[in-house]
Amino acid sequence: MSRISFVELPASNLSTTRAFYDDAFGFAFADFGPSYSCTMTGNVDLGLQADASEATSAPLVVIAVDDLEATFEAVGKAGGIITQPIFAFPGGRRFHFRDPSGNELAALKAD
Structure with a gap:
C-alpha cells in the first residue's frame, strides 16, 4: 500500500540543521553518507539533504x-511529469515527478 513515507x-548546513531538529524536537537522525541524514521512526520521517546538486x-x-x-x-498516465527518472541510492530506488499543480x-521503493 502506498503511503507518505518521509518529507x-x-x-x-547538515550538522547545524540536524542539531536544530534534535534540540527543538528531540529527533534522532541516522546518517546515509556525508550529506544526508534521516529520522528512522517508521512513521513519516524527516530527511535532510545537504548535497546542493541533489536537493x-x-x-x-x-x-x-x-x-x-x-x-x-x-x-505518467495520470498526467504527472517525470522530473528525475528512477535512480538508486543507499536504501532503495526512487524517481521524482510533478503533479498537475506543479x-x-x-x-x-525501499530495499
Whole structure:
C-alpha cells in the first residue's frame, strides 16, 4: 500500500540543521553518507539533504510504493511529469515527478 513515507528538506548546513531538529524536537537522525541524514521512526520521517546538486528548492514529499516501475507508469498516465527518472541510492530506488499543480514529489521503493 502506498503511503507518505518521509518529507525531505534541503539543508545548507547538515550538522547545524540536524542539531536544530534534535534540540527543538528531540529527533534522532541516522546518517546515509556525508550529506544526508534521516529520522528512522517508521512513521513519516524527516530527511535532510545537504548535497546542493541533489536537493530540491522546496520540501519534497516522498511516497513509499510496492512497485516502483508500475508507479512510474501510473504517474505518467495520470498526467504527472517525470522530473528525475528512477535512480538508486543507499536504501532503495526512487524517481521524482510533478503533479498537475506543479508540486514536486518522489516515489520510493525501499530495499
